Amino acid sequence: MINILNSYKELSSIVADIVEKQLRKQPLSKLILPTGSTPLGLYDELVKRKLDWSHTITFNLDEYLMNHDHPYSYHSYMKKNLFDRTNIYPNNCNFPFRPTLSFEDKMYTYRGIDLCILGIGSNGHIAFNEPGSSFKSRTRVVDLTEQTIQDNSRFFGSAEDVPKQAITMGLGTIMESKKIILMANGKHKLNILKVAMNGKVTEDVPASILQKHNDVEVFYCD
Numbered sequence: 001m002i003n004i005l006n007s008y009k010e011l012s013s014i015v016a017d018i019v020e021k022q023l024r025k026q027p028l029s030k031l032i033l034p035t036g037s038t039p040l041g042l043y044d045e046l047v048k049r050k051l052d053w054s055h056t057i058t059f060n061l062d063e064y065l066m067n068h069d070h071p072y073s074y075h076s077y078m079k080k081n082l083f084d085r086t087n088i089y090p091n092n093c094n095f096p097f098r099p100t101l102s103f104e105d106k107m108y109t110y111r112g113i114d115l116c117i118l119g120i121g122s123n124g125h126i127a128f129n130e131p132g133s134s135f136k137s138r139t140r141v142v143d144l145t146e147q148t149i150q151d152n153s154r155f156f157g158s159a160e161d162v163p164k165q166a167i168t169m170g171l172g173t174i175m176e177s178k179k180i181i182l183m184a185n186g187k188h189k190l191n192i193l194k195v196a197m198n199g200k201v202t203e204d205v206p207a208s209i210l211q212k213h214n215d216v217e218v219f220y221c222d
């Protein structure tokens with residue numbers, strides 16, 4: 001079921017309520033976090049709420065294969081938009097790394113993710129699991145599709161500057177989260193969102209795997 005909201009402000013604040021509730025209920029929460037345009041309002045809202053992040057452990061969904069200090073890396077994005085504005089410990093902020101099996105081991109040692117926040121790409125990807133990704137996939141290095149490179153060129157200035165590869169959590173990895181929230185913003189996302197949530201469950205539409213999860217909430221605003 002897609003919850004249609006009235007505004008981006010409402011989208012950000014409803015998802016912030018869910019994160020806040022989780023952190024208050026269980027300070028030692030393990031979260032999976034997204035990047036991109038959609039969660040910017042969520043991160044602003046969470047910062048405003050001055051929550052205690054000192055026991056929280058985060059795992060980001062993905063990262064480009066590039067220098068982490070690059071201004072457009074997801075490390076830099078997260079520091080700028082959330083981590084440097086809260087009391088979270090930098091050592092508790094994890095990003096997929098190589099060898100990817102060691103990253104999966106690290107996630108496993110924390111015994112399960114409590115809450116995973118996702119966005120959706122215009123081609124139906126979640127994290128950088130592009131169409132055709134196996135539903136069983138684990139964290140791995142992937143080639144980005146032309147569509148994703150075009151979509152993300154707005155951050156880099158030009159498509160040539162977008163890295164062509166990334167490390168992403170797999171669909172199998174994401175599905176092990178206890179609770180999943182999918183956020184989507186903009187009319188250009190509505191069609192793919194409907195296909196993913198109401199259409200056939202197929203690896204051609206990676207987000208359609210969410211139909212098989214027993215605790216997913218989907219929020220959309222245009």
Ligand code: PGA
Pocket residue numbers: 035036037038039119120121122125126127
């Ligand atoms: P966006 O990206 O929030 O920048 O639209 C979402 C995604 O590609 O997963």
